[in-house]
Amino acid sequence: MANIKEIANKAGVSITTVSRVLNDHPYVSEEKRVRVLEAMKALEYTRNVHAVHLSKGFSNMIGVVLPSIRLPYFSELLAGIADAAFASGVHLTVYQTNYEIEKEIFALSQLKQRQVDGLIFCSKAISDEELLEWKGPLLLCQNSNEGLFSTISIPHQDAFRHGLNYLIEKGHKKIAICLARKKGMNSHFRIKAYKEALAEIGETFVENWIVEKALTICDGKELYHKWNKWKEKPTAILVANDQVSAGLLLEAKAQGTAVPDELAILSFDNHEISQSLGITTIDIQTKEMGKQAFMLLEKRIKGQPIERKVLEYRLIERSTV
Amino acid sequence: MANIKEIANKAGVSITTVSRVLNDHPYVSEEKRVRVLEAMKALEYTRNVHAVHLSKGFSNMIGVVLPSIRLPYFSELLAGIADAAFASGVHLTVYQTNYEIEKEIFALSQLKQRQVDGLIFCSKAISDEELLEWKGPLLLCQNSNEGLFSTISIPHQDAFRHGLNYLIEKGHKKIAICLARKKGMNSHFRIKAYKEALAEIGETFVENWIVEKALTICDGKELYHKWNKWKEKPTAILVANDQVSAGLLLEAKAQGTAVPDELAILSFDNHEISQSLGITTIDIQTKEMGKQAFMLLEKRIKGQPIERKVLEYRLIERSTV
DNA sequence: CTGAAAGCGCTTACAG
């Protein structure tokens, strides 16, 4: 592999001039520029990015930390990030953590080692406090109590409350909810909204009616059977994710339970599957969130101050409520 | 940020010794090792990976080229690759191409610049011939006419044929097929298998009955309506992907078409959605393919010869045929 | 517009 020095020799200029050509600097005579370009062609030159990174001190690559690429929510988010990154000529590396803290820490150590210029946490197991001990540009795709991170988020409490109100308007009082997990900021706010709503309509809170660890279509099917076994049955379930809603709806249909008459389902995401199945859902602009996440992280990398953006949500009426 | 030189100073040793400690070399006296380790702790040392890469000449990172992260087939494949890569301490970067050749070429140029040590093509638009002009370790997740790439693949022709035979056994003669796209090796082999099967049962080939550009649940819904408009209707459709099958099945049910009595559906993938919906499908071990892809690429990077592996497939009977 | 030189931070023969 030819290097900059060989190019300089062949073109009869200094390596400085070659570097200038490489970096589109002004102040290179047209004549020399041409000679350099020709030399590069002749020698099939390709720049060694590692040398560039070492010299410049950054890598032009960001890392994305997420539990699982296969969950539609995260692949959608990742796709949004990937589009924005590509548009800015920034590389992406993915850290799939399965919510294991060691893997999240691995990603952070990579940031420290400058493997990446910054990190987007799509979701995380590590606490905000622990995260604060690491330096380097970070962006969280969720709200944070600490005002020390840039964040892009959905107002989950409001959105959940909005969903609950909608169910209440439609006459439901016995409402269960289903979350991806109980931990995490998002769930925290959702549960808060849930309790508030129940209090307002004078229903007692039943711990049991918060179902958790639900992420996939299969989990949704299980949710149906859980619902079916409860002696007192909720008439509606607010589900935090389209996949689970899909499983729930499909199993309900398969078992002859009428939706929404016997069981209403209100979902979150508005991904393709909810559209296909006609599930009423709350759109949370996942892909847009990915784009914004990238842009906010870029700002942090450039040294701009912390920013906290909040996206809009929108309830889409279909046929399950 | 402290560097190796400062560590050496503080520990009172040479930078060579520090490097040895860093790389777990033998032949470092225990006493100096301890001194170095202490100095690193005191100065909060972190290695600069760019310098390591420049020195060593490789980056310990591979690239994955795929059209879209959001399509379940690819996110499944990517998850398999990611697991295997993490287990080997190798980094992953993702090139989402949307089947645009320029983006594929961008990935190849990154390989040339040593941004990555190798590239896995999950699917591609670029021709094998063009690909051959680029050097560097490559791995294709599909068969190739050129014997010059390492590949991991499913015997698509056999598998497709197997599916067709199964439909024929079940009494179907009017069979349509639905592919992700017409281009590409996989489709080539599938169409070949289709024509063979038709010839054997004495059916005439109808160009029209090869539906293409079908990837999502929505595409599956459209496929239903296409089917519904044909004057002569196939009694079975062999669909190359679970998402499309799901859309097709759901729309058929919604429109009151009996599956499998009026329309049989045989799918490919065996992803979660086909299980949930009870779709008869051919399992193609997507995640396993990801793992194997990584391992084969690793071998190429280490300079081992080209290898071509083929995975097994398996028909899973459920309720749509 | 141009170039010599120092610097980025590590690794690795080589000599001891």
Place this chain on the structure above:
DNA sequence: CTGAAAGCGCTTACAG
């Protein structure tokens, strides 16, 4: 077991 020195391939003040 240890270290001085060259090398990886680029960028960037600085001086002209």
